[in-house]
Amino acid sequence: MLLGDAGVGKTLLLRDLQKPVLQRHGYFLISQCEEFGQDEPYACLVQALRDLIRQVLTESETQVARWRSRILTAVQGNGQILVDMMPEIGLVIGPQPPVRDLSTRETQNRFHWVMQSFIRVFATVDHPLVLAIDDLAWVDRASWNLIQQLTQSLDPLALLVLGSERTDRWKAFLDRQNQTAAVETIAIEGLDRAWITQWIVDSLRCDHGTAEPLGQLIFNRTQGNPFFAHQLLEFLHRQRLLRFNFDLGRWQWDLDMIHNRGITEDVIDLMVAKIRNLAPMAQSILKLAACIGSEFSLQDLEALCEGTGGLREGLQEAIQSGLLIPLLARSVEGWGRRSARDAQADQHFKFIHDRVRQATYSLMQDDERCSQHLKVGQHGLQQMLAQRQDDRLFTVVQQLNLGRALMQNPVQLLELAQLNFNAGRKAKRAAAYEPALKHFVTAQELLPEELRDADFLLKIDLELAECQYLCGQLTEAETTLQSLQDASQAPLIQAQIYALQMACCIHQNRYEEAIDLGQQGLTILGAQLPEVTEADRVLDALQNRLIGYEVDQLVGLPRAEHDRALQSQMQLLQYVAAAAITGDRARYQMAICQMVALSIQHGNTERSAYAYVAYGTILGAGLGNYSGGHRFGKAALQLSLQFNALQGITLFSYGGLLAHWKEPFDACENHLRDAFQHCYRMGDLLYALYTLALSTDVHLLSGLPLHQAQQEIDSFHDLAQQRQHASMLLDARVKQQFLLSLRGMTTEAASFSNAQVAEADLLAQLQRPSSPKNTLSRYFIYKAQSLYLCEQYDQALEMAQRSQALVHHHFGVVVAVEHYFYYALIPGGPLRQRWN
Structure with a gap:
């Protein structure tokens, strides 16, 4: 980060770095963030990547063909995602097949993975990539999140991100993000x-x-x-x-x-005085340009100033006054084959400094700004409709929203509401949930009372509620969902509402409430979850139904991916299972059994893979049928490959809950490593963390040398800290202190205290109601083991007994075996002492 006051020369220095990078065969991309561009997802990155595409298009046909092959190989059939964000790339990779609809989380993961894979094509050791971002504090949230993923990636990446910003704005930006940033800073001072x-x-x-x-x-x-x-x-x-x-x-x-x-000592006042000395036409051009953005084209100016004489003269005056500078033409279409007139029409200009644009903008009253933004937005909308492309949708909607105060016609307001709804959906598809949320809120506000359509309002509110949930606004999401309960009697809509309500409850550890909501949602769909007392009967019925089926046959069942009612029912049951797994084993068992039964009756869906692997866990850890559970786990892996969905979660469940009953620990480690790589590559960092948690259990049991196990656990801790996941951080800390104890690096034998961690504080944290019970159980298991090894048997027995009350929270997890192993050894400790 280049930090310093406005006008100190940060931007100039940033741009001057381009030459040495290009001389060393690197790629240098530069992007400028704008205050009004924060609601356009990935605006900062897309601006830079479009320049990269233009560079590719200037190369020979042979080289473009090589890039086409590399990009398509990297994104693995997901090229349309790139085309949706950057239409120009279609000139490189050609027409692309549509991508498959996925769940919201999987859509986000896929998008991040595709964008990272695309950038990795260019960011290589032979051709490093430098991404320079001016005014970084105005970066949109989606770009910032992706930049963090790129710079904090565990995989090597030849990428350098350079940013410039005013020192005070950068600090304020980090405060808004509620985080620090791992950056090297260079202070750019004024001249002495x-x-x-x-x-x-x-x-x-x-x-x-x-x-x-x-x-x-x-x-x-x-x-x-x-x-x-x-x-x-x-x-x-x-x-x-x-x-x-x-x-x-x-x-x-x-x-x-x-x-x-x-x-004056204020540069803005100087700039205002300078602008006021210009001819009226030059002032008008600058005001219009200030509403367009920091950069604009002659073509847009001519269209917006149609019928106004003196445009080029006024533009020339602004340039000669040092307020604007001309840029190279930007069009990609027909690159290198345009006439001189076309090239002139495509001429772009920009303000010499953001303070100039700021000063120009300050000269206008609110009504004038509103009018200019409305004019720019309407012009952009006409262009977008004529071209039948929505690549400028966010820019157009933003301009129209800034001018909406002058809209009085209900039909215009309804059209703008629809545009905001479309922008919200597009942002949501791009995993940019905060901008999407803003657009859905605006759509809701704009909907005129006299033209209010119940179906359209329902669509807005459903999208709004989901984005509120995805943005962590759980209270607001639940309020929105509650208001929707009577909005539609359609069962599938009702089921969607119940599923979102369940997700909010699960996120807040309100598991009983989530299970009740699931039961209500299933009733709406004409199904129900049996009473708890029926759990064994449901399991027996499923086992009888499976008689005559080979497990491999389940993988070949018909696909029911277009049965929306079945999809809804499977989703509700999966959420019931997620809510019940740690504290209500009977309901968990019934939910999983019903998912398997539905798959047998109607055919497989994406969630069937989860059902089969979970049922395998019930057979193994629950009933002791480890061979049968193992076969179901294998079938689940095959099915997840067929659907190309839930592969990371399925591998996680198989490697962490099933494989260790039938396969060596090194095989389990391989499964979990594959699960981690898949989850991490797809951006599913929550399950990547869960996978590391189970991997470290396996490392501790498999006899891995202690210093190597420590390295694995430290990596787990670093990722948990990076993602600010409190529960996983606590889990990693317990394992770190246990290993330090085994290595003799704590204050005394069997103690978990050292200079950095006090064991009493750690235990107090673990015993808080909000802390996960399985981590507390792990502490007791490891503490009992340490005490046993130090021959402190009475204390070890006390720890094992406390663990016994919690061990059910480790259903299927290998650490439960460690508990029973030492629980059996500890009583024999005093006998061994007497024998010796």
Whole structure:
């Protein structure tokens, strides 16, 4: 991060780094974030990646073909996701097949994985990639999250991210994100008085003694800020306080007159004065451009100023005044084959500094700004409709939203509500849930009462509730969902509402409430969950139904992926199982049995793989039929491959809950390693953490040397800390302290205390009601083991007895075996002592 005050030269330094990067065969991409662009998901990254695509398109046909092959190989059939975000890439990779609809979480994971895979194609050791981002504090949240994933990736990546920002805005940005950032910072300071004086000497061709008083004055006013100093010197010249004496052949100034003039110390005031001195047409152009953005095209200006004379003259005046600078043409279509006239129409310009745009924007009253934004938005909408592409949807909607105060026509408001709804859905598909939420809220607000359509309002509210949940606004999501209970009597809509309510409850550990909601949702669909007392009967009925079936036959059952009622029922049952697994084994068992029975009756869905692997766990850990459970786990793996869904979760369940009953520990480690890589690659970092938690259990049991096991657990701890996952951090801490105890690196034998961690504080944290019971159980298991090894048998027995009350929380997990192993050994400890 290059940090410093506005105008100190951060942007210039950032752009000057391009040449040495290109000389070393690297790729240099630069992007500028804007305050008004924060609601456009991935705006920052897409702007930079589009430049990368343009670079590719300038290469030979042979090289473009190579890039096409590499990109398509990397994204594995998901090229349409890239085309939706950056239509230009279609010129490289060609038409792409549509991608399959997935659940919300899987959609997010897939999107992140595709974007990372695309960037990895270019960020190689031979051709490192530098991503330079100006005004980084205005970055949209989606881009920021993806940048963090890229820079904190466990896989090597030849990527350097450079950012520039004002020091105060960067600190405020990190405060808003409620986090720190692992960055190297370079402070860019203003010029000192000697440099300012030397600049005066070089600019005005005078001696040092003559320049020093003026240099002192400019330094005092600007604190050495180069941009401000330059503007101040220009202001003095415009006001004839600095003028060239042709008779004497030198520059002259009167310091007393300058002091008496009362010159402002705010660069914005200087810029406003400069703009007001321009001709009316030049001022109008700057105001319109300030509403378009920091960068704009001549083509847009001509369309928006149609019928207005003097456009090019006004534009030229703004350029000659040093307020705008021309850029290279940006169009990709027909690259290198345009006529001179077309190239001129495609000419782009930008403000020389964001302070110039800020000053121009401040000259307008609210009504004028509103009117300009509305004009820009309507022009953009016409273009979008004519081209039948929605690649500018976010920009158009943003402009229209800024101008909506002038919209009085209910039909216009309804159209804008629909546009916001479309933008919200597009943002949601791109896993940008916060911008999506804003668009759905705006759509809801815009819907005019006289044209309010119940079906459209229901669609908005359903999307709104899901985004509120995904953004962590659980109370708001539950309020929205509660208001929807009577909005539709359609069973599938009702089931969707119940599923979202269950997700909110599970997220807050309100498991009983989630199970009750699941039962209500199933009733709406014409199904029900039997009473708890019926759990064994349900299991027996399923086992009887499976008689005559080979487990492999289940994989070949018909696919029922288009049966929406079945999909809804399977989702509700899976959520019931998730809510019941740690505290209500009977309901967990019934939910899983019903999912398997539904799959046999109607055919397999994506969730059937989860049902089969969970049923395998019930057979193994619950009934002792380890061979049967193992076969169901294998079938689940095959099915997840067929559907190309839930592969990470299925591998996690198989490797962590089933495989250890029938396969060696090294095989379990391989399964869990594959599960971690799949989850991590797809962005499912929650299950990646769960996988590491079970992997470290296996490492501790498999005889891995202690220092190597410590490294694995430290990696687990680092990822949990990176993701700020409190429960997994606690789990990792318990394992770290246990290993340190075994290695003799704690304060005393069998103690879990060291200089960094007090065992009493750790135990107090574990015993809080909000802490997971399985982690508390792990502590007791490991503590009993440490005490046993140190021959403190009475205390070891007490720990084992406390673990016994909690061991059921480790259903299927190998650490439960460790508990029973030591629970059996501990009573024999005193006998061994007496024998010795």
